[in-house]
Amino acid sequence: MTGARDRVLDAYETLLIEKGVGAVTLDAVAAAANVSKGGLLYHFASKDALTEGVLQRLRERSKADADAIRSAPEGSVQYYVRTSAPGFASRSLARSYLAALRLADDSPTGRAARAALAEVDADGYAALCDDLGDPVLALLAQLIGDGLYLRTLAGTPLPPGITVEQLLQRMREIADQD
Structure with missing residues (x-):
């Protein structure tokens, strides 16, 4: 309860x-x-305190997700991309993130919300960098995951014939070329 x-x-x-x-x-x-x-x-x-409560909740959920990225048995990239895809994203983190996006668009709360969203971005990037050791590859993985996450928030499915597994396979191929 x-x-x-x-x-x-x-x-x-x-x-x-x-x-x-x-x-x-x-x-x-x-x-x-x-x-x-x-x-x-x-x-x-106050409403400001309530806003800070939502942003703090987002930060806490993001830290927990970064820990999950780091400890994922399948690897950080597979976890990040898979959990960003439509149907797999954490409902609680997605809701907090979307609420923060709404706050970021508002001038009185925008700066604090954008700072919290930047922390979320940094958490995911750091977790990917820790595992991959390559900042460019970490950013590519994050951008793919973020694109999938945006589809999740918008309710947009993947294009026909493209699966998350295909995206992950192509990423492995790119990483292996280095």
Whole structure:
């Protein structure tokens, strides 16, 4: 069972994703989380605090994902690309990321959201670099994964006849040419 704090963060993420920053009020978040406004304010004293809570949650989820990248038995690239593909991306990380993207588009919260998103990017890149030892190859893997992740967020399937396995195989071929 999730606690009130997590329900509030879940509700805020959902409202950001579905309605955008301008339509989200503390009253709307409290109602969506099924808590009183006082209950919301107990956990987050202001909308800025609520925003920081969502961005901190994104950072925590990103750190956990970077740990998973580093410890993946199949290797960092296979894990990163596979878990970025439509149908495989972490729902919780994807939701937090998408909510942060919405915040990044808003001028009052944009700078903090863009900084959090940059940390997420750096986490993934560092994890790939740690395993691959080649910054260019790590960036290529990250860009492929990020493109697949964008498809996940947009609900866009891979083109017919192209599979994640084919992408990974081609990446292995490129890496072996060095």
